Amino acid sequence: MSRLMRSYKRTEEAEERYTVDKPAQVQKTSEETVKMKVFAFALLLLVAVTYGEALQCINCVREAPDTGDCVETVETCPPEMDTCAKITYPAPHENTFHKSCFKMVECLKLAITQGLKVNCCNWDSCNK
Structure with a gap:
C-alpha cells in the first residue's frame, strides 16, 4: 500500500x-x-x-558630336532594368554618348569592352 x-x-x-x-x-x-x-x-x-519604387535614370542619346547637347529626360526603368548607365564612345565618335536604363549584367559587359567608357550605377539619376 x-x-x-x-x-x-x-x-x-x-x-x-x-x-x-x-x-x-x-x-x-x-x-x-x-x-x-x-x-x-x-x-x-x-x-x-x-x-x-522603380529606378529612375537620365535618358539621353547624343548620336554625333556636332548635334549639340541632347535633351535629357528622366525615365522610369522597367523592373528588369536595375541600373543606370552612361556610355561614352571612343574616337572617331568622341563626345557621342548614351544614357539610359540597363540591366547590371549588360552594363558590366559593356564596361569591359575596349575603348568604351562606361559608368554603371543604381540610384536615381546617377548617370549624369
Missing part, C-alpha cells in the same frame, strides 16, 4: 510540475510567435520598399 501511495504522490508531483511549467512554455511560445511575426513583417516591409 505504501508503495502505491508513493507512486500516487510521484504522479501528483509530476502533474504539479507539468501544470506549473505549462504556462511558462505557452508564454515562451507566444513570445516566439510575436517575434517571428514582427520579423516577417519587417522583412516584408523591406522588400516592399526595395522593390516598390
